[in-house]
Amino acid sequence: MIHQFSYMAPTELDDLLALLDTTKGGFKLLAGGTDLLVNIRNGLLKPDLVIDVKRIAGAGAITYDVEKGLQLGWATTINDIISSTEIAKHYPLLQACACDLASYQVRNRATVVGNIVNASPCSDMAPALLCLDASILVATATTRKTIPIQKFFTGVKQTVLQPREMVVGITIPSHTKDSKGVYRKLKRIQGHDLGIVGVAVAMVEGRLRIAVSSAAPTPVITDDLPLDVSAPDALYAVERIINPISDIRCTKEYRRFMVSEFTKRLIQEVRA
Amino acid sequence: MKIQVTVNGIAYEKDVAEHRTLLHFLRDDLGLTGTKEGCGAGECGACTVYFNGKTVNSCMVLAVEANGGTIETIEGEAQDGVLSRLQDAFDRHHAVQCGFCTAGMIMSARELIHHTPHPTVKEIQDGLEGNFCRCTGYEQIIEAILDATGGYREKEELVYVREQ
Ligand code: FES
Ligand code: FES
Numbered sequence: 001m002i003h004q005f006s007y008m009a010p011t012e013l014d015d016l017l018a019l020l021d022t023t024k025g026g027f028k029l030l031a032g033g034t035d036l037l038v039n040i041r042n043g044l045l046k047p048d049l050v051i052d053v054k055r056i057a058g059a060g061a062i063t064y065d066v067e068k069g070l071q072l073g074w075a076t077t078i079n080d081i082i083s084s085t086e087i088a089k090h091y092p093l094l095q096a097c098a099c100d101l102a103s104y105q106v107r108n109r110a111t112v113v114g115n116i117v118n119a120s121p122c123s124d125m126a127p128a129l130l131c132l133d134a135s136i137l138v139a140t141a142t143t144r145k146t147i148p149i150q151k152f153f154t155g156v157k158q159t160v161l162q163p164r165e166m167v168v169g170i171t172i173p174s175h176t177k178d179s180k181g182v183y184r185k186l187k188r189i190q191g192h193d194l195g196i197v198g199v200a201v202a203m204v205e206g207r208l209r210i211a212v213s214s215a216a217p218t219p220v221i222t223d224d225l226p227l228d229v230s231a232p233d234a235l236y237a238v239e240r241i242i243n244p245i246s247d248i249r250c251t252k253e254y255r256r257f258m259v260s261e262f263t264k265r266l267i268q269e270v271r272a
Numbered sequence: 273m274k275i276q277v278t279v280n281g282i283a284y285e286k287d288v289a290e291h292r293t294l295l296h297f298l299r300d301d302l303g304l305t306g307t308k309e310g311c312g313a314g315e316c317g318a319c320t321v322y323f324n325g326k327t328v329n330s331c332m333v334l335a336v337e338a339n340g341g342t343i344e345t346i347e348g349e350a351q352d353g354v355l356s357r358l359q360d361a362f363d364r365h366h367a368v369q370c371g372f373c374t375a376g377m378i379m380s381a382r383e384l385i386h387h388t389p390h391p392t393v394k395e396i397q398d399g400l401e402g403n404f405c406r407c408t409g410y411e412q413i414i415e416a417i418l419d420a421t422g423g424y425r426e427k428e429e430l431v432y433v434r435e436q
Contacts, residue, residue: 003291004289004290004291005290005291006290007273007290007334007336009336009337009339030334030337032332033332033333033334033337034314034329034332037293037331037332037333037334038313038314038332040291041312041313042313050290050334052336052337054337079326102314102402103317103401103402103403104327104380104383104384104398104399104401104402105317105320105326105327105328105329105380105383105402106314106329106332106402108326108327108328109328109329109332109333190397190401191397191401191402192315192401192402
């Protein structure tokens with residue numbers, strides 16, 4: 001790495017938040033590093049200070065409670081999600097999306113929070129989090145607030161987060177637990193690749209919702225649809241929220257086509 | 273920053289620059305050049321090592337992040353000059369051509385076998401999805417892992433199916 005920076009790894013959350021509040025110069029938070037370190041290497045980011053968030057006890061926690069739902073830490077990794085038996089049981093869609101993210105060794109480092117604060121249109125975790133009504137817990141040294149994930153993304157690689165704010169967890173409420181859900185991601189190869197499009201369909205409290213990645217500036221989700229929605233109505237609902245572009249991976253027409261194909265197939269699967 | 277790490281059972285205390293990757297620390301500071309750098313960006317898996325019991329792309333880990341941790345690399349795979357079961361199977365099945373991917377392949381294969389002791393062809397393909405090989409065409413690598421885990425039969429057709 002050519003760009004030089006200093007490194008700090010606080011061991012208490014309060015110290016970390018205080019550091020965010022007072023530090024001068026450009027800084028970046030380091031969790032899994034699977035995006036940050038690549039971007040620093042490429043010269044896209046040049047932070048003066050890199051703050052490691054993983055040395056704090058509980059950073060990678062997963063806690064489940066029947067009443068309160070699921071709580072993920074700010075450094076919970078994708079493989080932590082995959083190996084959690086409670087998530088497998090109660091939030092299978094979250095696990096389905098996790099399994100399709102990058103490669104095994106990347107999943108050992110990459111974090112759920114990192115995947116959403118990065119706010120890539122092709123985020124793999126966002127479709128599940130959108131379908132499951134996740135909320136993002138945001139903290140500064142003096143404030144705490146909760147942002148519904150539907151309001152979190154504002155554009156390509158952009159979120160509502162302010163520079164000195166940090167995501168300190170994700171809550172997935174109990175009313176979406178035990179929801180059936182399926183995810184399909186189109187890739188150029190079957191292994192490790194970014195998505196061309198991704199579609200998740202979930203059945204939440206007797207209604208259907210469809211979330212799509214890589215087909216709009218942000219991951220998007222439809223309004224709730226009746227369980228017996230007709231295929232044309234479901235496709236219409238999806239058409240209204242997507243706005244794909246053509247890029248090196250494929251054309252916008254192909255993206256549109258595959259989003260409708262996956263939507264049709266996944267609705268069948270989720271109803272089966 | 274001063275860091276302490278244990279690599280292949282040996283404890284080191286070294287001063288490293290904050291922006292140094294674990295990969296460059298291993299290769300350039302410790303001279304453990306078995307681990308390779310292919311892409312430097314998490315795509316190829318040539319740099320895969322064990323860090324605190326899990327495989328990671330060492331090109332995307334800072335050496336300072338490893339402070340206090342335990343690393344295992346390909347140099348720790350053979351014991352007293354005797355190849356490990358996996359290495360031996362790779363050798364017999366010609367799963368090594370240029371060898372650039374091999375260190376990473378062995379690390380990922382070891383992790384796979386750790387959680388799936390008797391993997392199917394599909395499980396091997398999934399377990400190695402983050403490791404590219406530009407020489408062998410993968411078939412010999414898959415055969416070697418099947419062999420090392422007791423799942424290989426001579427002349428058995430490998431069927432490449434992956435449910436969608
Ligand atoms: S060198 Fe690390 S993944 Fe390619
Ligand atoms: S043996 Fe050459 S890249 Fe795999």
